[in-house]
Amino acid sequence: MTTAARLLRLLALLQQRRDWTGAQLAERLGVSGRTIRNDVERLRSLDYPIEATPGAAGGYRLGVGASLPPLLLDDEEAIATAVSLRVAAGAGVAGMAESSLRALAKLERMLPSRLRERVSVVHGATLSLPRSGPVIDTEVLTAVADAIRARETLRFDYRSFDGTPSRRSAEPHRLVHTRGRWYLVAWDTERRDWRMFRADRISPRVPNGARFSVREAPSGGLAEYVERSLGAAVWRYRVAVTVHASAEHVSARLPDWVVVEPVDEASCRIFVGSDNPEMLALWLGMLDADFDFDRAAHPELVDRLAQVADRFHRLARST
Structure with missing residues (x-):
């Protein structure tokens, strides 16, 4: 195995799981611990953020860097990524279609012929119906997702189905994408009840409100609540x-x-x-x-x- 091939194999191993000991990497690659240490330094010189923990129980992990390193995928992962990018193009997020198709084009150019043929078969057998739902701004989706992750109350302006504006405050729990639309499932702090909001009608206000504790889901769980709500509550x-x-x-x-x-x-x-x-x-x-x-x-x-x-x-x- 050449040094270049070994470095790529080492990078692939580091991407597969969070932590590796030096001995485990050496065994996988059939080299000495010293070679592993040297190869880690080579990858670091190429701006891969590899973290090391010293000692007998120490090891290596791929850290978070300032730039996105090349991602190494096996055959099934590459096919799954290609199919997912095609689906994401119709997700109803502003700019997502163009970004997804650009990424798909890059991926397909890099695929070996045997995988390109498998991806082509899936795409050729798939019919994508025109999306009829509204487009949501990426910044809105990101702001709502950030509030969910931080467990911070979301303050926002909202438009009802007939365009009536209102100011709302809610504890956001989940974003749901279904039937061509994005919805926010949240606890309405003023009405003291669970609500579903059309995400394309939300205009977040800054800053977010106070932090909150996750509430017990409505009867039957969030998934059943979404299905029940979509049966009637979002319509006029x-x-x-x-x-x-x-x-x-x-x-x-x-x-x-x-x-x-x-x-x-x-x-x-x-x-x-x-x-x-x-x-x-x-x-x-x-x-x-x-x-x-x-x-x-x-x-x-x-x-x-x-x-x-x-x-x-x-x-x-x-x-």
């Missing part, structure tokens, strides 16, 4: 509906993201939403079952259901 029109049919019957007729809660063997509750009542009326018409909801609280939906029913009735009478 949202309604809880009792359906006189089994949960299995109803689930088979609705998209996976609609939350269906069994009541008993012959009924269930669903939480649905839309930006217009016409779409809600169509969803309910697909249930093939009787249903009830709070009519007084949803007059627009009652009107649309009556209009749809009348339209179908006229069509049926005309045949």
Whole structure:
């Protein structure tokens, strides 16, 4: 093995795990401890931040440097990275598509032909649907993520679905990317309850507020809360509906993201939403079952259901 090949192999080993003893590295590379020490110095001269701990129990680790060193990937890691970059291009973050595709182009140029062919097969067999969600500014996403990591209360201006502005304060817990949109799951400090905020409607204010302790997740956990909220809460029109049919019957007729809660063997509750009542009326018409909801609280939906029913009735009478 040449010195250059050995240095690359040593760098790859240091990237695989956090700590190595000198003896372990020497055994892996089939060289002496002295050679390892010399090779570490060579890598340091190339600006790789390799940290060393002296003593019999000491060893080496790749530290954090001011610049990004070359990353050595095995075959499966390279394929996973290429596929992930293609997916990231549609993540709905400003500038992410261009950056992801530039990185993908660099990676594909470096791939050996056998791996380039495997990546090409995956890309050729994959259909990416046009993204319809809004684009979020990278600085907003980063500011929210920093607040989550630091456990600092996020202070921000927020726009509701109809453009109404408000000033909010919340303890941020998780960012969620689903259905072409980014959401923030947080504890609203003013309303004293969990909330989901559209991240593209957030404008962070500086500085952040006080630090907070992580709260117990809502019933069922954060993942279930997100699914339940997306079933209705982020839409302009949202309604809880009792359906006189089994949960299995109803689930088979609705998209996976609609939350269906069994009541008993012959009924269930669903939480649905839309930006217009016409779409809600169509969803309910697909249930093939009787249903009830709070009519007084949803007059627009009652009107649309009556209009749809009348339209179908006229069509049926005309045949």
